[in-house]
Amino acid sequence: MTFSGQVERSDWELESWNEKGTVEECLKDFAGWHADILEIIEHTESLHKWGLFVRDALPRWTTGRVSLLGDACHSMVPYLGQGVNMAIEDGCVLARCIEAAPRDPAGALQRYEQARLARTTRVASSAAGMQTIFHNPALADPATASAYVDSQWSPQKSRERYDWIYDYDATSVAI
Numbered sequence: 001m002t003f004s005g006q007v008e009r010s011d012w013e014l015e016s017w018n019e020k021g022t023v024e025e026c027l028k029d030f031a032g033w034h035a036d037i038l039e040i041i042e043h044t045e046s047l048h049k050w051g052l053f054v055r056d057a058l059p060r061w062t063t064g065r066v067s068l069l070g071d072a073c074h075s076m077v078p079y080l081g082q083g084v085n086m087a088i089e090d091g092c093v094l095a096r097c098i099e100a101a102p103r104d105p106a107g108a109l110q111r112y113e114q115a116r117l118a119r120t121t122r123v124a125s126s127a128a129g130m131q132t133i134f135h136n137p138a139l140a141d142p143a144t145a146s147a148y149v150d151s152q153w154s155p156q157k158s159r160e161r162y163d164w165i166y167d168y169d170a171t172s173v174a175i
């Protein structure tokens with residue numbers, strides 16, 4: 001079983017995602033929560049902790065024959081589950097750009113960046129925007145939680161939130 005929880009902190013500076021945590025520390029973070037939650041934490045064998053950072057979008061990724069892809073140019077918070085997907089899409093579009101201009105690597109990298117920058121910037125900012133939805137105080141109140149879930153995860157709302165992400169096809173998008 002996997003347990004995952006989030007704690008708001010302003011003093012986190014480590015970039016590491018495999019820093020070890022302790023049960024005592026986690027219990028302190030979730031003090032006052034329901035006994036079932038505390039019991040899960042107490043019986044956890046191994047705990048890790050990592051910071052989630054919202055980065056400003058980079059205005060460009062490419063200089064000459066050097067470019068970036070994946071987290072290096074558009075790291076994002078995990079609330080849309082798109083970090084790996086964006087890296088794979090980058091790779092696919094990059095391969096197509098190089099294939100289209102094998103004798104012009106610098107031009108291919110510019111073309112790749114132009115094809116991907118707006119898309120990844122929008123996905124990253126949409127993921128950041130999900131923070132207030134996933135961690136909304138309405139979810140912590142039994143009187144408002146159900147209505148909040150209905151309003152935020154209705155079929156229509158989910159389509160609006162996700163369809164534009166999954167409608168994208170990296171194998172055929174214009175480059």
Ligand SMILES: Cc1cc2nc3c(=O)[nH]c(=O)nc-3n(C[C@H](O)[C@H](O)[C@H](O)COP(=O)(O)OP(=O)(O)OC[C@H]3O[C@@H](n4cnc5c(N)ncnc54)[C@H](O)[C@@H]3O)c2cc1C
Nearest residue numbers: 017050069070071072075076078081082083084085086087
């Ligand atoms: C805990 C955690 C959970 C996640 N869960 C999900 C999820 O469920 N779904 C999802 O879509 N995304 C998830 N992500 C995000 C996802 O892992 C990243 O978006 C994705 O791995 C980015 O791929 P990447 O190739 O750009 O970078 P990375 O996967 O970070 O690859 C970079 C590689 O470069 C290597 N490297 C670094 N410096 C050097 C150097 N100087 N020389 C040589 N090699 C070097 C690193 O060792 C690493 O292997 C998660 C991330 C974390 C931290």
